[in-house]
Amino acid sequence: MAENLYIDTRGNVTQPVPFTQAVIDGLAQGGGLYVPQNVPTLSLEQICDLAKLPYAQRAASIYRLFDVDMPAELVESLMASAYGDQWDTDQIAPITSLDENTHILELWHGPTSAFKDMALQCLPRFFSASAQLLRDRGQLDHEFMILVATSGDTGKAALEGFKDVEGVSIGVMYPDGGVSDIQYKQMATQKGGNVQVWAVRGNFDDCQTGAKNTFNDQAFAQKLADQQGVALSSANSINWGRLLPQVVYYISAYAQMVADGKIEAGRKIDVCVPTGNFGNILAAWYAKQIGTPIDMLLCASNTNRVLTDFINTGTYDISDRPFVLTPSPSMDILVSSNLERQLFELTGRNPQAISAWMKDLREQKRFQVDKETFAQVRSTFRSDSVGDQECLSTIKQVFDQYGYLLDPHTAVAYKVAQNLRDENPVLIASTAHWAKFGNNVYRALHNIAAKDPLPEQVAALSGCQLNSLIAQETGASAVPAGLAELDDLDVRFTQVIDGTTECIEDAVCAFLQSLK
Numbered sequence: 078m079a080e081n082l083y084i085d086t087r088g089n090v091t092q093p094v095p096f097t098q099a100v101i102d103g104l105a106q107g108g109g110l111y112v113p114q115n116v117p118t119l120s121l122e123q124i125c126d127l128a129k130l131p132y133a134q135r136a137a138s139i140y141r142l143f144d145v146d147m148p149a150e151l152v153e154s155l156m157a158s159a160y161g162d163q164w165d166t167d168q169i170a171p172i173t174s175l176d177e178n179t180h181i182l183e184l185w186h187g188p189t190s191a192f193k194d195m196a197l198q199c200l201p202r203f204f205s206a207s208a209q210l211l212r213d214r215g216q217l218d219h220e221f222m223i224l225v226a227t228s229g230d231t232g233k234a235a236l237e238g239f240k241d242v243e244g245v246s247i248g249v250m251y252p253d254g255g256v257s258d259i260q261y262k263q264m265a266t267q268k269g270g271n272v273q274v275w276a277v278r279g280n281f282d283d284c285q286t287g288a289k290n291t292f293n294d295q296a297f298a299q300k301l302a303d304q305q306g307v308a309l310s311s312a313n314s315i316n317w318g319r320l321l322p323q324v325v326y327y328i329s330a331y332a333q334m335v336a337d338g339k340i341e342a343g344r345k346i347d348v349c350v351p352t353g354n355f356g357n358i359l360a361a362w363y364a365k366q367i368g369t370p371i372d373m374l375l376c377a378s379n380t381n382r383v384l385t386d387f388i389n390t391g392t393y394d395i396s397d398r399p400f401v402l403t404p405s406p407s408m409d410i411l412v413s414s415n416l417e418r419q420l421f422e423l424t425g426r427n428p429q430a431i432s433a434w435m436k437d438l439r440e441q442k443r444f445q446v447d448k449e450t451f452a453q454v455r456s457t458f459r460s461d462s463v464g465d466q467e468c469l470s471t472i473k474q475v476f477d478q479y480g481y482l483l484d485p486h487t488a489v490a491y492k493v494a495q496n497l498r499d500e501n502p503v504l505i506a507s508t509a510h511w512a513k514f515g516n517n518v519y520r521a522l523h524n525i526a527a528k529d530p531l532p533e534q535v536a537a538l539s540g541c542q543l544n545s546l547i548a549q550e551t552g553a554s555a556v557p558a559g560l561a562e563l564d565d566l567d568v569r570f571t572q573v574i575d576g577t578t579e580c581i582e583d584a585v586c587a588f589l590q591s592l593k
């Protein structure tokens with residue numbers, strides 16, 4: 078088997094590692110991100126042929142294409158269980174077409190109703206199997222704790238993916254008060270014997286920076302190894318094992334659209350993605366590299382429009398940029414980690430350039446790419462941002478026009494697609510079920526301004542009760558079972574911690590101790 082090894086974006090990894098090791102490490106040595114040495118390609122015919130297979134086998138084919146260092150039968154069986162009957166449709170990621178040129182790729186039919194499930198039903202299984210393979214090769218002698226910083230959706234999806242997985246525990250940090258009632262309950266009621274959840278005083282960037290600093294603390298790593306026999310790893314979208322499953326659904330969606338007669342084989346489409354950490358849109362870029370006929374990638378931002386400004390100017394600048402809470406909290410991000418991978422690719426894989434820009438970002442809170450790189454960015458990406466009010470009126474407009482309910486993240490993407498599209502059909506990534514964000518969907522449908530209070534009786538409802546009300550009023554699709562039952566579950570986690578490295582490390586130690 079010709080192995081596809083992984084290098085890193087900052088040129089610090091001297092010995093490229095196989096897929097299993099990249100998945101286990103999460104972040105590469107020296108702070109860079111893993112990328113595959115070779116990006117394979119498929120012909121149009123091979124892409125279209127994928128439509129003949131069930132989704133799990135489409136995913137297995139793409140993994141084979143990337144030469145993952147695992148037996149083919151193992152990959153098949155892991156995929157079969159990752160994309161099994163925990164999904165509410167065997168299409169896994171069905172496409173709803175609003176009109177003949179506007180197609181919604183629904184990525185939220187998994188167990189937590191968020192698109193993160195697409196990757197996080199897959200990653201834990203490959204993580205566990207990778208650890209086993211490395212143990213068998215005598216290259217591993219410890220257990221793992223997954224540490225996750227989440228702006229809401231990742232946390233629950235990671236908890237659900239890793240719960241009760243052998244040899245792995247998981248701790249999740251979310252910004253205190255920065256997630257919806259539903260997201261909060263999904264995490265605080267999480268079941269499983271190997272899970273922990275912390276609210277962190279601060280915003281998502283504080284959580285993410287705290288997690289990164291903890292990962293980079295060598296002394297702490299040594300302490301965990303000596304005292305607990307545990308190493309930290311990440312399930313954040315910086316893990317290549319999160320990205321590869323996302324590449325799958327873009328290729329699969331194209332094949333499906335051809336099979337369903339929605340486009341002719343070879344017809345170029347634009348893809349519009351509501352973007353936060355840049356993982357999802359990066360996956361679409363890899364799908365394009367592999368050969369999927371994708372023309373432009375439309376990057377949709379909310380008021381935290383650092384990516385929009387970057388794509389429009391070539392300067393990434395957070396030096397004087399306030400962090401704002403919006404109706405689309407999973408996109409409330411200032412530092413988009415996966416942009417590093419994208420720039421690595423767009424510079425023709427230049428680790429010196431990446432290292433310098435990341436240093437500028439750390440030290441001056443801004444960096445500017447060179448002319449050639451900026452031209453590369455402009456050749457594939459367009460970007461626009463949508464304010465809170467526009468986001469909500471888009472939900473109402475689309476519901477009035479098509480009888481279809483968008484969540485606020487998807488609404489941002491829909492609006493940006495309207496603003497930027499040309500004659501190409503557009504595939505819009507829909508990243509959450511509306512019922513995860515019922516309060517703002519209610520505001521949208523009742524013409525209540527984004528930050529205005531809900532009417533008293535409505536404000537008194539729990540997230541679950543509000544969702545039933547919206548479902549009744551709109552006759553929209555039923556609320557997924559996993560969301561409808563949340564009020565009946567016991568809250569297990571109530572701890573609030575500071576976001577400093579020290580506090581996070583103390584919390585991690587206390588949790589690991591409690592598992593003994």
Ligand SMILES: *Cc1c(COP(=O)(O)O)cnc(C)c1O
Pocket residue numbers: 191192193230231314351352353354355356357358407408486508509
């Ligand atoms: C995570 C998330 C996003 C952002 O995706 P990235 O891959 O981080 O860019 C958008 N919408 C929802 C609902 C999400 O959960």
